[in-house]
Amino acid sequence: MSTNDNPPEEPMGSETPPQDEPARPAEPSAAGEGAQTGQVAKPDQPGQAVEPAGPARSGRQRLAEAVWPPRVSRAQLIVALLLFVLGLGLAIQVRSNSDSSALRGARQEDLVRILDELDGRTKRLEDEKQRLEDQRKELESSSNQAEEARRQTIEKERQLGILAGTVAAQGPGITLKITDPRGQVQSDQLLDTLQELRAAGAEAIQVNGVRIVASSFFSDEGGGIGIDGKKITQPYEFKVIGKPQDLEPALNIPGGVVQTLEKEQANVAVTRSAKIVVDALRAAKQPDYARSSTS
Secondary structure, eight states: OOOOOSOOOOOTTOOOOOTTSOOOOOOOOHHHHHHHHOOOOOOSSTTOOOOOOOOOOOHHHHHHHHHSSOOOOHHHHHHHHHHHHHHHHHHHHHHHHHHGGGGTTSOHHHHHHHHHHHHHHHHHHHHHHHHHHHHHHHHHHOSOHHHHHHHHHHHHHHHHHHHHTSSOEEEEEEEEEEEOTTOOOOHHHHHHHHHHHHHTTOOEEEETTEEEOTTOOEEEETTEEEETTEEEOSSEEEEEESOHHHHHHHHSSTTSHHHHHHHTTOEEEEEEEEEEEEOOOOOOOOOSSOOOOOO
């Protein structure tokens, strides 16, 4: 029996690694090793520059570098601008709401009274507007415009005479009488009373026989109060022509004239009347410098 001395044939297409050359372990990359150990990486090719690896950075340093300097985009700027405008609008709204907080503590009756007074002022302005429009229409449509103009001129002169205090006046209104037994009422308080009456629609006023006009002034005199340099003494009596339904509530509003004077221990009495006569007159004063601009 013969033995086959030939070795078995290896299949084609396969290679057997040489046995005498041991396998080399994989070398770590230069960049990775340098970053971990801090050593200088070796160049892969001759002539290539070698960059020294810096020290390892902490997480806090990387976070600070990512945050600063800030990188603001156009969309972020637009959003910031819109938020600023919105905040400014809210601040203005809150401030405007706080301005009306003085009326929040008022009673319902006081609010109704104030509202009625505002309605009365609005109605007076509307009536005045309607009257002026009627006059304009009469001048445009009147067959005798010269006669109509003369009639309106006379009526206007009468109205201006009442305002200037050169003619007497009568009509509905109120009488306001102030008694000051302790002598605590000052001239500024009477001036506030006058301003409140004017705001409520007073058309003609006289105080203790002195006609009140646009140039009237109050002053403190010894033992009394002076009006336009003429001394008056208490009781102070205001005769006022106007709508009584507007004049009396204006004096009795919360914190108004009546309450202020009563705090000074003064006695205040308001009386409505269907006919008030204001007959104190003022001499017409010729202006020194003012002249009519109409030719």
